[in-house]
Amino acid sequence: MTLIKSISGFRGTIGGRPGDTLNPIEIAKSVSAYASLREKFVGTYRKKIVVGRDARISGEMVSHTVCGTLMGMGFDVVDIGLASTPTTELAVTMEKAVGGIIITASHNPRQWNALKFLNEKGEFLPPEEAAEVVRLANNCNFDFADVDALGHYTKNFYYDQRHIDHIKELELVDVDAIKHAHFSVAFDAVNSVGGVIIPKLLGQLGVTQVTHLNAEPTGDFAHNPEPLKEHLTEIRNLMRKGRHDIGFVVDPDVDRLAMVCEDGSMFGEEYTLVAVADYILQNTPGNTVSNLSSTRALRDVTEKYGCTYTPAAVGEVNVVTKMKATGAVIGGEGNGGVIYPTSHSGRDALVGIALILTYLAKTGMKATELRDSFPKYYIAKNRIDLDPTTDIYAVLQKVKEMYKNEQVTDIDGVKIDFPDKWVHLRKSNTEPIIRVYSEAKSMEEADALGKQIMDVVYQMTQK
Numbered sequence: 001m002t003l004i005k006s007i008s009g010f011r012g013t014i015g016g017r018p019g020d021t022l023n024p025i026e027i028a029k030s031v032s033a034y035a036s037l038r039e040k041f042v043g044t045y046r047k048k049i050v051v052g053r054d055a056r057i058s059g060e061m062v063s064h065t066v067c068g069t070l071m072g073m074g075f076d077v078v079d080i081g082l083a084s085t086p087t088t089e090l091a092v093t094m095e096k097a098v099g100g101i102i103i104t105a106s107h108n109p110r111q112w113n114a115l116k117f118l119n120e121k122g123e124f125l126p127p128e129e130a131a132e133v134v135r136l137a138n139n140c141n142f143d144f145a146d147v148d149a150l151g152h153y154t155k156n157f158y159y160d161q162r163h164i165d166h167i168k169e170l171e172l173v174d175v176d177a178i179k180h181a182h183f184s185v186a187f188d189a190v191n192s193v194g195g196v197i198i199p200k201l202l203g204q205l206g207v208t209q210v211t212h213l214n215a216e217p218t219g220d221f222a223h224n225p226e227p228l229k230e231h232l233t234e235i236r237n238l239m240r241k242g243r244h245d246i247g248f249v250v251d252p253d254v255d256r257l258a259m260v261c262e263d264g265s266m267f268g269e270e271y272t273l274v275a276v277a278d279y280i281l282q283n284t285p286g287n288t289v290s291n292l293s294s295t296r297a298l299r300d301v302t303e304k305y306g307c308t309y310t311p312a313a314v315g316e317v318n319v320v321t322k323m324k325a326t327g328a329v330i331g332g333e334g335n336g337g338v339i340y341p342t343s344h345s346g347r348d349a350l351v352g353i354a355l356i357l358t359y360l361a362k363t364g365m366k367a368t369e370l371r372d373s374f375p376k377y378y379i380a381k382n383r384i385d386l387d388p389t390t391d392i393y394a395v396l397q398k399v400k401e402m403y404k405n406e407q408v409t410d411i412d413g414v415k416i417d418f419p420d421k422w423v424h425l426r427k428s429n430t431e432p433i434i435r436v437y438s439e440a441k442s443m444e445e446a447d448a449l450g451k452q453i454m455d456v457v458y459q460m461t462q463k
Contacts, residue, residue: 052088074145179206286329294334
């Protein structure tokens with residue numbers, strides 16, 4: 001049984017004893033702590049909080065607990081039901097609410113669920129405020145409303161359509177071009193909310209030939225819900241039959257987008273953002289941002305258009321903060337997370353789908369041709385398991401010193417940029433390990449670079 005309380009939210013397995021898992025007691029404590037902090041924004045914004053959830057089996061139970069607790073804290077609740085993470089984010093601003101709660105464990109297996117807390121802008125809480133939620137929840141330092149000040153509960157299940165309308169109104173989404181391209185599209189929604197909203201989106205973009213895979217929102221995932229190549233056998237086999245132009249795959253809360261080409265090959269999750277950025281920069285040149293563990297291809301594409309790329313620490317909130325600081329026109333993460341601030345400052349697979357279809361429609365390219373137009377890089381992922389007593393920060397500082405003659409970034413662990421490759425070392429927030437990501441022009445070279453740095457660390461820790 002597992003319960004993780006962090007600045008990224010409260011995440012855990014369902015069932016078990018208080019303090020050990022994400023059970024009703026821990027849910028109520030965390031939601032009460034969050035609500036108490038949102039009080040200071042009441043007045044400027046309505047004393048209202050939006051709640052949305054993915055299709056996980058535990059979602060209904062968690063949602064009832066969340067909504068009841070918010071009402072007990074004196075907040076009105078707008079329950080938007082089964083909804084993607086980006087839909088919930090947009091609903092917060094459309095409702096002029098003081099915040100929002102997304103009930104989703106993203107790509108984690110079915111026994112997990114989580115609470116993700118939003119501010120009044122529909123964005124994830126900044127680290128200092130998220131840390132305060134954890135502290136208040138641990139101390140149970142909050143007061144519930146008396147009987148005359150309880151909140152009210154309403155349902156509004158129309159936000160899927162409002163989200164789609166919002167996407168169709170984006171200047172760089174060309175519905176007519178998509179319609180006239182006569183695309184045949186397949187999608188895999190891994191039995192969650194993507195199966196509800198993606199068919200509506202594709203239909204309203206003019207795509208009439210659509211094949212649904214795992215679209216029933218049962219929460220009983222047909223395969224591992226993380227949209228990685230090794231989990232996507234079904235849609236890749238379908239695409240190999242040559243009857244579809246592109247395949248889309250989303251995670252359970254629809255903030256990550258992976259694509260499958262017309263021949264069944266993977267477009268590459270790292271390249272979802274690169275392709276969207278290429279289209280955006282052709283039309284609205286400007287700065288870009290991605291996290292330190294994302295492909296260098298975004299930097300290359302950005303510089304091709306005479307614009308500036310800036311790295312950010314890993315984590316959506318860090319990427320969004322850096323995007324605002326640099327005035328970026330597009331950004332995100334290499335896990336298929338597209339953040340298009342003209343729409344909103346959150347990862348949105350639905351916006352990504354509309355922009356990719358527009359780009360393909362306007363250029364007439366096949367998905368494989370678009371993918372092959374970008375610089376080719378390969379990322380290897382490894383990990384260093386250490387003794388729990390190891391001072392990981394001291395280890396990373398030594399690595400930084402060893403490679404001080406290279407380009408080193410230390411805003412999140414240590415990243416070493418060589419002329420034609422890079423390696424990034426990050427401390428895990430939950431385990432005594434260092435995650436090692438490395439990128440080069442071939443997978444063999446990327447893996448060799450990662451292992452070379454791993455050997456350096458092992459030598460340090462064995463002394």
